[in-house]
Amino acid sequence: xxxxxxxxxxxxxxxxxxxxxxxxxxxxxxxxxxxxxxxxxxxxxxxxxxxxxxxxxxxxxxxxxxxxxxxxxxxxxxxxxxxxxxxxxxxxxxxxxxxxxxxxxxxxxxxxxxxxxxxxxxxxxxxxxxxxxxxxxxxxxxxxxxxxxxxxxxxxxxxxxxxxxxxxxxxxxxxxxxxxxxxxxxxxxxxxxxxxxxxxxxxxxxxxxxxxxxxxxxxxxxxxxxxxxxxxxxxxxxxxxxxxxxxxxxx
Amino acid sequence: xxxxxxxxxxxxxxxxxxxxxxxxxxxxxxxxxxxxxxxxxxxxxxxxxxxxxxxxxxxxxxxxxxxxxxxxxxxxxxxxxxxxxxxxxxxxxxxxxxxxxxxxxxxxxxxxxxxxxxxxxxxxxxxxxxxxxxxxxxxxxxxxxxxxxxxxxxxxxxxxxxxxxxxxxxxxxxxxxxxxxxxxxxxxxxxxxxxxxxxx
Numbered sequence: 001x002x003x004x005x006x007x008x009x010x011x012x013x014x015x016x017x018x019x020x021x022x023x024x025x026x027x028x029x030x031x032x033x034x035x036x037x038x039x040x041x042x043x044x045x046x047x048x049x050x051x052x053x054x055x056x057x058x059x060x061x062x063x064x065x066x067x068x069x070x071x072x073x074x075x076x077x078x079x080x081x082x083x084x085x086x087x088x089x090x091x092x093x094x095x096x097x098x099x100x101x102x103x104x105x106x107x108x109x110x111x112x113x114x115x116x117x118x119x120x121x122x123x124x125x126x127x128x129x130x131x132x133x134x135x136x137x138x139x140x141x142x143x144x145x146x147x148x149x150x151x152x153x154x155x156x157x158x159x160x161x162x163x164x165x166x167x168x169x170x171x172x173x174x175x176x177x178x179x180x181x182x183x184x185x186x187x188x189x190x191x192x193x194x195x196x197x198x199x200x201x202x203x204x205x206x207x208x209x210x211x212x213x214x215x216x217x218x219x220x221x222x223x224x225x226x227x228x229x230x231x232x233x234x235x236x237x238x239x240x241x242x243x244x245x246x247x248x249x250x251x
Numbered sequence: 252x253x254x255x256x257x258x259x260x261x262x263x264x265x266x267x268x269x270x271x272x273x274x275x276x277x278x279x280x281x282x283x284x285x286x287x288x289x290x291x292x293x294x295x296x297x298x299x300x301x302x303x304x305x306x307x308x309x310x311x312x313x314x315x316x317x318x319x320x321x322x323x324x325x326x327x328x329x330x331x332x333x334x335x336x337x338x339x340x341x342x343x344x345x346x347x348x349x350x351x352x353x354x355x356x357x358x359x360x361x362x363x364x365x366x367x368x369x370x371x372x373x374x375x376x377x378x379x380x381x382x383x384x385x386x387x388x389x390x391x392x393x394x395x396x397x398x399x400x401x402x403x404x405x406x407x408x409x410x411x412x413x414x415x416x417x418x419x420x421x422x423x424x425x426x427x428x429x430x431x432x433x434x435x436x437x438x439x440x441x442x443x444x445x446x447x448x449x450x451x
Contacts, residue, residue: 050255057299057310063284083303086284239252 009147010214025145026097035198036103037074039205042194048141049076051243054236055140055169056080058247064088065135068159070124071095071142075104075117081136082113092134094122095142124152129159140169144215153228160250166230168221171212172237172244179240187212218244254296254311262309269307271367276304278361285354288317293324300358319350331359 008015040048056077061067061084069078072093081091093108095101098121105119122128124139124146137156146152156166174180187209195205216224218235221244225233230248237244269275279302287300299313321328323346330336337356340346348355369389373382411418419427 050252050259053259053310054255054312056308057313060315062286062315080308083305084284084301084308086303 010211036100037107039195039198042198043191043205047239051169051238051245052076052140054238055138055167055245056084058236058245059136059138059167060165061085061136066133067091068127068129068134068137069093070122070127070137070139070156071145072138072140073100073104073142075108077138077140078104078117079108079111079113081138082108082117085116087116090116090118092118092120094120094124094127096121096123125155126151127155127159131158132161133159135161135164136167137164138167138169140167141171143168143170143221144211149216150224150228153224153230157229157250162250165247165249166225168225168246168248170221170244170246171215172221172241173217174241176240179242183242218246221246258298258309258311262307265307265309268365268367271372272365275361275365278364279357282354282357282361285318285351286313286315287354287358288313288320289328290320290322291325291328292322317350319348319352319354321355322347322349331355333363 008017044051059067059081061081063084063086065085066089067081067085069075069081069091072078072095075093078091078093085091093101093104095104101119101121108114108117120128124142125148137160139152139156143149143152153166160166174183188206191209192202192206195208196202215221218237218241222233222235225246225248229250231251233246233248235244235246283302283304285301288297289300290297296311297313299310299315299317301308323340327340327345330340337346337348337352337359341348370379370383370386373385376382377385408418412420
Protein backbone atom coordinates (compact mmCIF):
# COMPACT_ATOMS: atom_id res chain seq x y z
CA UNK A 1 0.00 0.00 0.00
CA UNK A 2 1.34 3.43 -0.91
CA UNK A 3 1.97 5.81 2.01
CA UNK A 4 0.11 9.14 2.00
CA UNK A 5 2.05 12.39 2.67
CA UNK A 6 0.35 12.57 6.09
CA UNK A 7 2.06 9.32 7.11
CA UNK A 8 5.57 10.47 6.19
CA UNK A 9 7.99 13.15 7.30
CA UNK A 10 11.34 14.47 6.12
CA UNK A 11 14.44 13.24 7.83
CA UNK A 12 17.06 15.29 6.08
CA UNK A 13 16.68 14.42 2.40
CA UNK A 14 15.08 11.07 3.23
CA UNK A 15 11.36 10.50 3.62
CA UNK A 16 10.55 8.31 6.59
CA UNK A 17 7.49 7.11 8.49
CA UNK A 18 6.06 9.88 10.64
CA UNK A 19 6.35 7.72 13.77
CA UNK A 20 9.96 6.90 13.02
CA UNK A 21 11.21 10.47 12.68
CA UNK A 22 11.16 11.33 16.39
CA UNK A 23 13.24 8.28 17.31
CA UNK A 24 15.66 8.88 14.41
CA UNK A 25 16.16 12.51 15.51
CA UNK A 26 16.56 11.26 19.08
CA UNK A 27 19.33 8.89 17.92
CA UNK A 28 21.13 11.81 16.26
CA UNK A 29 21.09 13.85 19.46
CA UNK A 30 21.95 10.89 21.72
CA UNK A 31 24.99 10.49 19.54
CA UNK A 32 26.13 14.15 19.60
CA UNK A 33 25.00 15.22 23.12
CA UNK A 34 28.39 14.86 24.80
CA UNK A 35 30.21 16.96 22.19
CA UNK A 36 27.27 19.25 21.35
CA UNK A 37 28.68 22.51 22.75
CA UNK A 38 32.18 22.12 21.38
CA UNK A 39 30.79 21.16 17.96
CA UNK A 40 28.47 24.20 17.99
CA UNK A 41 31.42 26.48 18.65
CA UNK A 42 33.55 24.85 15.97
CA UNK A 43 30.86 24.56 13.32
CA UNK A 44 29.63 28.13 13.67
CA UNK A 45 33.03 29.62 14.56
CA UNK A 46 31.38 30.79 17.79
CA UNK A 47 28.77 32.84 15.92
CA UNK A 48 25.93 30.80 17.46
CA UNK A 49 26.59 32.73 20.68
CA UNK A 50 25.79 36.01 18.87
CA UNK A 51 22.63 34.56 17.33
CA UNK A 52 21.50 33.43 20.79
CA UNK A 53 22.37 36.83 22.30
CA UNK A 54 20.08 38.46 19.78
CA UNK A 55 17.29 36.04 20.63
CA UNK A 56 17.64 36.87 24.34
CA UNK A 57 17.68 40.62 23.56
CA UNK A 58 14.42 40.26 21.63
CA UNK A 59 12.76 38.07 24.28
CA UNK A 60 11.96 40.91 26.70
CA UNK A 61 12.39 38.46 29.59
CA UNK A 62 12.12 40.25 32.95
CA UNK A 63 12.11 39.52 36.65
CA UNK A 64 9.24 37.21 37.59
CA UNK A 65 8.60 35.88 34.08
CA UNK A 66 7.87 32.24 33.37
CA UNK A 67 9.88 31.07 30.38
CA UNK A 68 9.83 27.86 28.37
CA UNK A 69 13.09 27.12 26.56
CA UNK A 70 11.99 24.44 24.14
CA UNK A 71 14.54 22.12 22.55
CA UNK A 72 16.79 23.87 25.04
CA UNK A 73 19.51 21.26 24.67
CA UNK A 74 22.53 22.17 26.71
CA UNK A 75 20.86 25.25 28.18
CA UNK A 76 22.64 28.22 26.59
CA UNK A 77 19.47 30.33 26.61
CA UNK A 78 18.25 28.92 29.94
CA UNK A 79 21.48 30.04 31.65
CA UNK A 80 20.76 33.68 30.75
CA UNK A 81 17.01 33.49 31.32
CA UNK A 82 17.54 31.97 34.77
CA UNK A 83 19.47 35.08 35.84
CA UNK A 84 16.99 37.48 34.26
CA UNK A 85 13.81 36.01 35.79
CA UNK A 86 15.38 35.65 39.30
CA UNK A 87 13.90 33.46 42.01
CA UNK A 88 10.48 35.04 41.56
CA UNK A 89 10.32 33.63 38.03
CA UNK A 90 10.89 30.23 36.50
CA UNK A 91 12.58 28.73 33.47
CA UNK A 92 11.62 25.35 32.11
CA UNK A 93 14.22 23.71 29.96
CA UNK A 94 12.37 21.28 27.74
CA UNK A 95 13.82 18.80 25.30
CA UNK A 96 12.58 15.59 23.75
CA UNK A 97 15.98 14.02 24.22
CA UNK A 98 17.02 12.90 27.70
CA UNK A 99 20.75 12.79 26.80
CA UNK A 100 20.66 16.47 25.90
CA UNK A 101 18.70 17.29 29.08
CA UNK A 102 21.28 15.46 31.20
CA UNK A 103 24.14 17.40 29.61
CA UNK A 104 22.20 20.65 30.05
CA UNK A 105 21.36 19.96 33.69
CA UNK A 106 24.96 19.09 34.53
CA UNK A 107 26.27 22.20 32.78
CA UNK A 108 23.82 24.58 34.46
CA UNK A 109 24.40 23.08 37.90
CA UNK A 110 28.14 23.47 37.39
CA UNK A 111 27.46 27.15 36.67
CA UNK A 112 25.62 27.40 40.01
CA UNK A 113 22.28 27.97 38.32
CA UNK A 114 19.77 26.12 40.47
CA UNK A 115 16.49 26.96 42.15
CA UNK A 116 14.47 28.48 39.34
CA UNK A 117 15.15 25.95 36.56
CA UNK A 118 13.12 22.82 35.89
CA UNK A 119 14.06 20.14 33.41
CA UNK A 120 11.24 18.46 31.54
CA UNK A 121 11.44 15.87 28.80
CA UNK A 122 8.66 16.77 26.41
CA UNK A 123 7.43 16.66 22.85
CA UNK A 124 6.92 20.14 21.39
CA UNK A 125 3.87 18.90 19.48
CA UNK A 126 1.96 18.19 22.72
CA UNK A 127 3.28 20.42 25.47
CA UNK A 128 2.36 19.08 28.92
CA UNK A 129 1.27 22.44 30.39
CA UNK A 130 -2.06 24.15 30.97
CA UNK A 131 -3.25 26.90 28.61
CA UNK A 132 -1.79 30.39 29.11
CA UNK A 133 1.17 29.29 31.25
CA UNK A 134 4.22 31.14 29.87
CA UNK A 135 5.28 34.74 29.30
CA UNK A 136 7.93 33.77 26.76
CA UNK A 137 8.64 30.62 24.75
CA UNK A 138 11.85 30.15 22.81
CA UNK A 139 12.87 27.37 20.49
CA UNK A 140 16.42 27.71 19.22
CA UNK A 141 17.63 25.38 16.48
CA UNK A 142 14.95 22.87 17.39
CA UNK A 143 11.88 23.46 15.24
CA UNK A 144 13.38 21.87 12.12
CA UNK A 145 13.71 18.57 14.01
CA UNK A 146 10.04 18.50 15.01
CA UNK A 147 7.94 16.08 12.96
CA UNK A 148 4.76 18.17 12.82
CA UNK A 149 5.85 21.80 12.97
CA UNK A 150 2.33 23.17 12.64
CA UNK A 151 1.13 21.10 15.60
CA UNK A 152 4.13 22.31 17.63
CA UNK A 153 3.40 25.97 16.82
CA UNK A 154 -0.27 25.50 17.78
CA UNK A 155 0.78 23.83 21.03
CA UNK A 156 3.15 26.73 21.81
CA UNK A 157 0.37 29.20 21.09
CA UNK A 158 -1.92 27.36 23.49
CA UNK A 159 0.48 27.45 26.46
CA UNK A 160 1.56 31.06 25.88
CA UNK A 161 -0.11 33.71 28.04
CA UNK A 162 -2.00 36.52 26.28
CA UNK A 163 0.62 39.23 25.73
CA UNK A 164 3.34 36.59 25.63
CA UNK A 165 5.73 36.02 22.76
CA UNK A 166 7.30 33.15 20.87
CA UNK A 167 10.82 33.35 19.49
CA UNK A 168 11.97 30.86 16.90
CA UNK A 169 15.69 30.91 16.18
CA UNK A 170 16.43 28.62 13.29
CA UNK A 171 18.60 28.09 10.24
CA UNK A 172 17.00 29.59 7.19
CA UNK A 173 17.65 30.55 3.58
CA UNK A 174 20.21 33.06 2.40
CA UNK A 175 19.39 35.08 -0.71
CA UNK A 176 23.04 35.85 -1.38
CA UNK A 177 24.14 33.49 -4.16
CA UNK A 178 27.86 33.56 -3.37
CA UNK A 179 27.25 33.02 0.34
CA UNK A 180 24.79 30.24 -0.48
CA UNK A 181 27.38 28.35 -2.56
CA UNK A 182 30.05 28.77 0.07
CA UNK A 183 27.60 27.68 2.76
CA UNK A 184 26.56 24.58 0.74
CA UNK A 185 30.19 23.58 0.22
CA UNK A 186 30.90 24.03 3.91
CA UNK A 187 27.74 22.18 5.04
CA UNK A 188 28.07 19.13 2.79
CA UNK A 189 31.83 18.74 2.60
CA UNK A 190 33.48 20.17 5.70
CA UNK A 191 30.76 19.73 8.33
CA UNK A 192 30.45 15.91 8.13
CA UNK A 193 34.25 15.62 8.20
CA UNK A 194 34.43 17.81 11.31
CA UNK A 195 31.72 15.63 12.88
CA UNK A 196 33.72 12.52 12.01
CA UNK A 197 36.94 13.85 13.56
CA UNK A 198 35.52 15.45 16.70
CA UNK A 199 32.34 13.55 17.56
CA UNK A 200 33.18 10.38 15.58
CA UNK A 201 29.84 10.76 13.83
CA UNK A 202 29.62 12.12 10.30
CA UNK A 203 26.04 10.95 9.61
CA UNK A 204 24.50 13.14 12.34
CA UNK A 205 26.18 16.19 10.87
CA UNK A 206 25.12 15.22 7.36
CA UNK A 207 21.57 15.09 8.74
CA UNK A 208 22.10 18.57 10.24
CA UNK A 209 23.02 20.00 6.81
CA UNK A 210 20.15 18.23 5.06
CA UNK A 211 17.56 19.15 7.69
CA UNK A 212 18.54 22.83 7.34
CA UNK A 213 17.86 22.67 3.58
CA UNK A 214 14.47 21.00 4.16
CA UNK A 215 13.36 23.55 6.75
CA UNK A 216 10.81 26.17 5.62
CA UNK A 217 12.26 29.51 4.51
CA UNK A 218 11.63 32.80 6.36
CA UNK A 219 8.33 33.71 4.70
CA UNK A 220 6.92 30.17 4.92
CA UNK A 221 7.69 29.91 8.63
CA UNK A 222 6.18 33.36 9.18
CA UNK A 223 3.03 32.14 7.42
CA UNK A 224 2.96 29.01 9.59
CA UNK A 225 3.19 31.14 12.74
CA UNK A 226 0.37 33.37 11.49
CA UNK A 227 -1.70 30.26 10.79
CA UNK A 228 -1.10 28.96 14.31
CA UNK A 229 -2.63 32.18 15.65
CA UNK A 230 0.39 34.38 16.35
CA UNK A 231 0.06 38.10 15.67
CA UNK A 232 2.54 40.81 14.70
CA UNK A 233 4.81 38.08 13.36
CA UNK A 234 8.13 39.39 12.14
CA UNK A 235 11.54 37.95 11.38
CA UNK A 236 15.07 39.22 11.43
CA UNK A 237 17.77 37.71 9.22
CA UNK A 238 21.19 37.16 10.73
CA UNK A 239 24.50 36.39 8.99
CA UNK A 240 23.00 36.98 5.57
CA UNK A 241 19.90 34.87 6.26
CA UNK A 242 21.79 31.72 7.28
CA UNK A 243 19.83 32.08 10.50
CA UNK A 244 16.54 33.88 11.07
CA UNK A 245 14.87 34.94 14.29
CA UNK A 246 11.08 34.85 14.05
CA UNK A 247 8.98 36.59 16.66
CA UNK A 248 5.22 36.36 17.18
CA UNK A 249 2.83 37.51 19.90
CA UNK A 250 -0.33 36.06 21.39
CA UNK A 251 -3.01 38.58 22.26
CA UNK B 252 25.96 41.78 13.29
CA UNK B 253 28.78 44.24 14.06
CA UNK B 254 26.54 45.89 16.68
CA UNK B 255 25.96 42.50 18.35
CA UNK B 256 29.72 41.83 18.43
CA UNK B 257 30.41 45.30 19.87
CA UNK B 258 27.69 44.78 22.47
CA UNK B 259 29.10 41.36 23.43
CA UNK B 260 32.61 42.85 23.74
CA UNK B 261 31.29 45.69 25.91
CA UNK B 262 29.42 43.22 28.11
CA UNK B 263 32.61 41.18 28.55
CA UNK B 264 34.52 44.36 29.45
CA UNK B 265 31.90 45.36 32.04
CA UNK B 266 31.98 41.92 33.61
CA UNK B 267 35.78 42.08 33.71
CA UNK B 268 35.44 45.42 35.47
CA UNK B 269 33.09 43.80 37.98
CA UNK B 270 35.70 41.16 38.80
CA UNK B 271 38.39 43.85 39.18
CA UNK B 272 36.27 46.13 41.38
CA UNK B 273 33.94 44.09 43.66
CA UNK B 274 32.70 47.37 45.19
CA UNK B 275 30.56 47.78 42.04
CA UNK B 276 28.28 45.02 43.33
CA UNK B 277 27.55 46.95 46.53
CA UNK B 278 27.04 50.20 44.61
CA UNK B 279 24.54 48.58 42.25
CA UNK B 280 22.76 46.50 44.88
CA UNK B 281 19.54 48.54 44.65
CA UNK B 282 19.62 48.47 40.85
CA UNK B 283 19.62 44.69 40.51
CA UNK B 284 17.36 43.33 37.77
CA UNK B 285 16.27 46.80 36.70
CA UNK B 286 16.67 47.66 33.04
CA UNK B 287 18.48 50.83 32.06
CA UNK B 288 18.00 51.57 28.39
CA UNK B 289 20.37 54.01 26.71
CA UNK B 290 19.39 55.40 23.33
CA UNK B 291 22.39 56.77 21.44
CA UNK B 292 20.78 59.42 19.21
CA UNK B 293 23.74 59.95 16.87
CA UNK B 294 24.37 56.22 16.42
CA UNK B 295 20.65 55.33 16.29
CA UNK B 296 21.16 52.46 18.71
CA UNK B 297 19.28 51.37 21.84
CA UNK B 298 21.27 49.43 24.40
CA UNK B 299 19.77 47.88 27.52
CA UNK B 300 21.87 47.24 30.60
CA UNK B 301 20.84 44.93 33.43
CA UNK B 302 22.80 43.91 36.48
CA UNK B 303 21.72 40.48 37.72
CA UNK B 304 23.78 40.46 40.91
CA UNK B 305 26.28 38.09 39.29
CA UNK B 306 26.97 39.76 35.99
CA UNK B 307 26.05 42.56 33.62
CA UNK B 308 23.88 41.78 30.65
CA UNK B 309 23.89 44.10 27.71
CA UNK B 310 21.50 43.91 24.77
CA UNK B 311 21.37 46.01 21.64
CA UNK B 312 18.30 46.90 19.51
CA UNK B 313 16.26 46.84 22.70
CA UNK B 314 12.64 47.77 22.10
CA UNK B 315 10.91 46.57 25.28
CA UNK B 316 9.93 48.83 28.21
CA UNK B 317 12.78 49.76 30.56
CA UNK B 318 12.79 51.00 34.17
CA UNK B 319 14.76 54.02 33.03
CA UNK B 320 15.37 55.24 29.51
CA UNK B 321 18.04 57.79 28.66
CA UNK B 322 18.25 59.35 25.23
CA UNK B 323 21.29 61.49 24.34
CA UNK B 324 24.25 61.89 22.02
CA UNK B 325 27.44 59.98 22.82
CA UNK B 326 29.39 63.10 23.86
CA UNK B 327 26.60 64.05 26.31
CA UNK B 328 26.70 60.58 27.83
CA UNK B 329 30.45 60.96 28.37
CA UNK B 330 29.69 63.93 30.64
CA UNK B 331 27.53 61.73 32.86
CA UNK B 332 30.63 60.58 34.73
CA UNK B 333 29.77 63.62 36.87
CA UNK B 334 26.32 62.69 38.30
CA UNK B 335 25.66 66.22 39.55
CA UNK B 336 25.21 67.57 36.01
CA UNK B 337 22.41 65.13 35.15
CA UNK B 338 19.61 67.60 35.87
CA UNK B 339 21.60 70.41 34.19
CA UNK B 340 21.79 68.35 30.96
CA UNK B 341 18.06 67.58 31.14
CA UNK B 342 17.27 71.32 31.45
CA UNK B 343 19.47 72.02 28.42
CA UNK B 344 17.49 69.44 26.39
CA UNK B 345 20.69 67.56 25.73
CA UNK B 346 19.35 64.52 27.52
CA UNK B 347 15.91 62.94 27.81
CA UNK B 348 15.24 60.79 30.82
CA UNK B 349 12.11 58.72 31.21
CA UNK B 350 11.48 56.56 34.27
CA UNK B 351 13.44 55.96 37.46
CA UNK B 352 15.96 58.80 37.84
CA UNK B 353 17.63 57.03 40.76
CA UNK B 354 18.53 54.08 38.54
CA UNK B 355 20.45 56.36 36.17
CA UNK B 356 22.11 58.10 39.11
CA UNK B 357 23.13 54.84 40.77
CA UNK B 358 24.83 53.64 37.56
CA UNK B 359 26.45 57.04 37.08
CA UNK B 360 27.69 57.05 40.71
CA UNK B 361 28.91 53.45 40.57
CA UNK B 362 31.03 54.00 37.46
CA UNK B 363 32.35 57.42 38.50
CA UNK B 364 33.43 56.01 41.89
CA UNK B 365 35.42 53.23 40.24
CA UNK B 366 38.77 52.90 41.91
CA UNK B 367 40.45 49.71 40.80
CA UNK B 368 43.29 48.57 43.00
CA UNK B 369 45.67 47.69 40.18
CA UNK B 370 48.54 46.97 42.57
CA UNK B 371 46.54 44.23 44.25
CA UNK B 372 45.48 42.63 40.95
CA UNK B 373 48.98 42.82 39.46
CA UNK B 374 50.59 41.45 42.64
CA UNK B 375 49.16 37.99 41.85
CA UNK B 376 51.35 37.83 38.75
CA UNK B 377 54.35 40.01 39.66
CA UNK B 378 54.62 39.93 43.44
CA UNK B 379 53.82 42.77 45.87
CA UNK B 380 56.80 45.11 45.43
CA UNK B 381 56.98 45.23 41.59
CA UNK B 382 53.18 45.53 41.37
CA UNK B 383 53.19 48.49 43.78
CA UNK B 384 56.08 50.04 41.86
CA UNK B 385 54.23 49.76 38.54
CA UNK B 386 51.00 51.10 40.06
CA UNK B 387 52.91 54.09 41.48
CA UNK B 388 54.56 54.71 38.10
CA UNK B 389 51.15 54.74 36.39
CA UNK B 390 49.76 57.04 39.09
CA UNK B 391 52.67 59.46 38.71
CA UNK B 392 52.39 59.32 34.92
CA UNK B 393 48.69 60.15 35.21
CA UNK B 394 49.38 63.18 37.44
CA UNK B 395 52.19 64.28 35.10
CA UNK B 396 49.94 63.91 32.05
CA UNK B 397 47.24 66.10 33.64
CA UNK B 398 49.82 68.73 34.58
CA UNK B 399 51.47 68.72 31.11
CA UNK B 400 48.08 68.91 29.44
CA UNK B 401 47.09 71.90 31.59
CA UNK B 402 50.38 73.70 30.84
CA UNK B 403 50.03 73.01 27.12
CA UNK B 404 46.48 74.31 27.14
CA UNK B 405 47.50 77.51 28.92
CA UNK B 406 50.46 78.08 26.59
CA UNK B 407 48.31 77.51 23.51
CA UNK B 408 45.63 79.89 24.80
CA UNK B 409 48.18 82.62 25.48
CA UNK B 410 49.82 82.08 22.08
CA UNK B 411 46.49 82.38 20.26
CA UNK B 412 45.31 85.39 22.32
CA UNK B 413 48.43 87.48 22.89
CA UNK B 414 50.94 86.58 20.18
CA UNK B 415 49.01 85.43 17.11
CA UNK B 416 45.87 87.45 17.95
CA UNK B 417 43.65 84.81 16.37
CA UNK B 418 41.35 84.52 19.39
CA UNK B 419 40.21 86.92 22.03
CA UNK B 420 40.51 86.75 25.80
CA UNK B 421 37.42 85.50 27.67
CA UNK B 422 37.13 88.92 29.34
CA UNK B 423 37.03 90.60 25.92
CA UNK B 424 34.33 88.16 24.87
CA UNK B 425 32.34 88.99 27.98
CA UNK B 426 32.72 92.70 27.27
CA UNK B 427 31.62 92.17 23.66
CA UNK B 428 28.56 90.23 24.86
CA UNK B 429 27.71 93.07 27.28
CA UNK B 430 27.96 95.65 24.48
CA UNK B 431 25.78 93.51 22.24
CA UNK B 432 23.17 93.25 24.99
CA UNK B 433 23.22 97.07 25.36
CA UNK B 434 22.78 97.54 21.61
CA UNK B 435 19.93 95.01 21.64
CA UNK B 436 18.19 96.85 24.47
CA UNK B 437 18.63 100.21 22.72
CA UNK B 438 17.25 98.77 19.49
CA UNK B 439 14.24 97.38 21.33
CA UNK B 440 13.61 100.76 22.97
CA UNK B 441 13.96 102.55 19.63
CA UNK B 442 11.60 100.09 17.97
CA UNK B 443 9.05 100.69 20.71
CA UNK B 444 9.31 104.46 20.30
CA UNK B 445 8.87 104.21 16.51
CA UNK B 446 5.80 102.04 17.03
CA UNK B 447 4.28 104.53 19.48
CA UNK B 448 5.00 107.46 17.09
CA UNK B 449 3.43 105.60 14.16
CA UNK B 450 0.33 104.74 16.21
CA UNK B 451 -0.34 108.43 17.12
